[in-house]
Amino acid sequence: MESTQSLNSSLEEAKRFIELNDDFLVISHINPDGDAASSTCAMGWLLNKLGKRYVMANMDTMPTRFSYLTGIENVQLLQGLQKYEPFNHVISVDCADFYRFGELNTVFHEQAKLLNVDHHATNSHFGSSNLVDVTAAATAQVMYSLINYMNIELDLDIAKCLYTGLLTDTGGFRYQNTTPKVLEIASVLLSHGVSPTEIARIALETITPSHVAMLQCSLNTLSFHDSKKIAWIIASANDLMLTGATADDLDGIVRYPVNISGVEVGLLFKQLSERSFKVSLRSNDFVNVSQVAALFGGGGHIRAAGCTVEGDLHEVIARVVSACEKALL
Numbered sequence: 597m598e599s600t601q602s603l604n605s606s607l608e609e610a611k612r613f614i615e616l617n618d619d620f621l622v623i624s625h626i627n628p629d630g631d632a633a634s635s636t637c638a639m640g641w642l643l644n645k646l647g648k649r650y651v652m653a654n655m656d657t658m659p660t661r662f663s664y665l666t667g668i669e670n671v672q673l674l675q676g677l678q679k680y681e682p683f684n685h686v687i688s689v690d691c692a693d694f695y696r697f698g699e700l701n702t703v704f705h706e707q708a709k710l711l712n713v714d715h716h717a718t719n720s721h722f723g724s725s726n727l728v729d730v731t732a733a734a735t736a737q738v739m740y741s742l743i744n745y746m747n748i749e750l751d752l753d754i755a756k757c758l759y760t761g762l763l764t765d766t767g768g769f770r771y772q773n774t775t776p777k778v779l780e781i782a783s784v785l786l787s788h789g790v791s792p793t794e795i796a797r798i799a800l801e802t803i804t805p806s807h808v809a810m811l812q813c814s815l816n817t818l819s820f821h822d823s824k825k826i827a828w829i830i831a832s833a834n835d836l837m838l839t840g841a842t843a844d845d846l847d848g849i850v851r852y853p854v855n856i857s858g859v860e861v862g863l864l865f866k867q868l869s870e871r872s873f874k875v876s877l878r879s880n881d882f883v884n885v886s887q888v889a890a891l892f893g894g895g896g897h898i899r900a901a902g903c904t905v906e907g908d909l910h911e912v913i914a915r916v917v918s919a920c921e922k923a924l925l
């Protein structure tokens with residue numbers, strides 16, 4: 597969003613989309629994270645306040661850690677949508693493009709109108725209406741603006757929801773997107789009775805037994821480049837199977853190599869099949885890991901990126917580490 601004026605006109609557009617229609621389908625991206633879960637529930641909460649009929653859905657089950665979010669138990673999977681008529685009015689939250697919500701588009705009416713509510717800089721404005729604020733740290737922040745704009749009073753349920761989205765998308769108010777505005781909103785949410793300790797513990801700190809088991813296995817594989825500026829760990833298919841770790845359980849494991857003092861680039865090699873590895877790349881101060889990932893057909897952000905590389909494990913490691921080594925020069 598370039599200016600306050602265009603943000604206001606998008607807010608007005610979103611308000612009209614909601615007020616003038618009914619029977620909405622509210623969706624978010626595959627593998628939902630804290631912001632996706634929070635903004636889905638926040639949109640449901642808002643529609644409920646306005647007396648609208650709606651169905652919330654996602655391709656994947658909502659992470660169990662977010663079970664305290666208002667209405668999350670009502671988020672349906674694709675198969676649960678078969679009993680409804682195709683949806684004429686869809687609201688997507690936290691999706692940068694039309695493909696992020698997976699096959700949920702199979703339940704859209706062919707003339708369906710879509711309201712796209714998001715904060716990603718890469719958002720393609722794929723909706724028939726778009727409320728995209730790229731200055732917002734989270735879609736939860738965009739939802740806060742919309743709820744305010746529509747003059748709906750906050751309660752503890754929605755405050756917990758929005759706080760969760762802000763907290764998770766800012767990495768616990770630590771990332772660069774932790775703006776004065778984010779902390780102002782967080783302050784308002786706290787004044788509605790949100791417990792910061794409780795939400796931080798559930799949303800950020802609690803780890804699953806599978807996560808710990810996987811961490812144990814992968815730390816055994818910790819290796820360094822001669823310079824000690826690149827460090828990596830491996831999540832082998834065998835360890836993934838033995839520990840039962842899901843993608844969610846692997847979350848954050850790549851922070852271990854990059855958090856070691858003196859290390860600039862941290863890598864996680866997750867084995868997808870015999871000769872295919874998903875590589876997560878993280879950096880601290882100067883290496884643009886999205887450029888390194890792009891060399892292998894991947895992408896992402898300057899400090900966090902990913903790519904998939906085919907080959908024998910040792911050859912894959914050698915190729916990626918050598919690309920990182922060049923980026924260090």
Ligand SMILES: [Mn+2]
Nearest residue numbers: 631690734735
């Ligand atoms: Mn987000």
